[in-house]
Amino acid sequence: MKKILIIILLLMIPTICCADVLKIPFSCWPVELRDEFAIRGMKVDLSPLERTEDSWGFIKSNGAEFELNSYRAVTQEEFQIIQDVTFKIELEKN
């Protein structure tokens, strides 16, 4: 029995997906963020339950700040896009 359990656990290792978490100190409307990312070609979901093959990540709103959870390592270009989108929304609010 123990052997079977170990084999199952070993088989599960490749299914573990490591992601990045980006914490952003500005509040936002998640829908607005999703739309702005979509314009720039990034499919960002409002919940991990909406994930599809095309998803880049999902948004988690924490009130005065929000988090982006990616499904893969973030690139330098994506860092810049996220910053641009955040400031576009933030500056439009004020």
Next chain:
Amino acid sequence: MRKFSLSLFALLLCVGVAFGATSGNRQDPGTGDILGQGKYQSDAHKIFRMVRYVPVTWGNSATLAADSLVVWDVTNDDGVTVTTTTTSYDSTVAGIIVTNALTPDTDGNTAAQDAGKDNWTWLQTYGMSQVNYLATEDTATAGDAFGTSTTAGEAARFFPSTSDPGLNGKAGFFYDASTAGADDVEVFLLGLD
């Protein structure tokens, strides 16, 4: 009973895998090129924060290069501003910036006033990263703790102070043996987030 528990556990694991909508290994691994790492799904999970950079002295300040070890700014104590230090093992250590940080356009701005400006960057607070290692140090062994050093942005081996609470800033540990003065040494950040 023990057999039953193990069987049940194994069954639950199988069901979990079978019903996963899209398992991680089926997702596009992406082309993440941050720090030359992040090309595979198996890479360590990382945590980043969007932060504002304000140099210690505004006049004649220069761009802060990626891979610099930075500290939280205790003058602009707003929780989003980082700066550099020349204090070894500074307890305010914040993490490593992974994109170049430009200097502010105006001196004395608040974080809100700087929204949309160029002096925002990305701070890594957890996971595999890289940093420049102080030239005057001895060789670091894999697993040695590191913190800030007497050179702004560079790391040194960390030795906790028993007398000064301001000198207990451990940022993480070296992942490999590292020669003094080496650039881009592999480290792991932890305990900062």
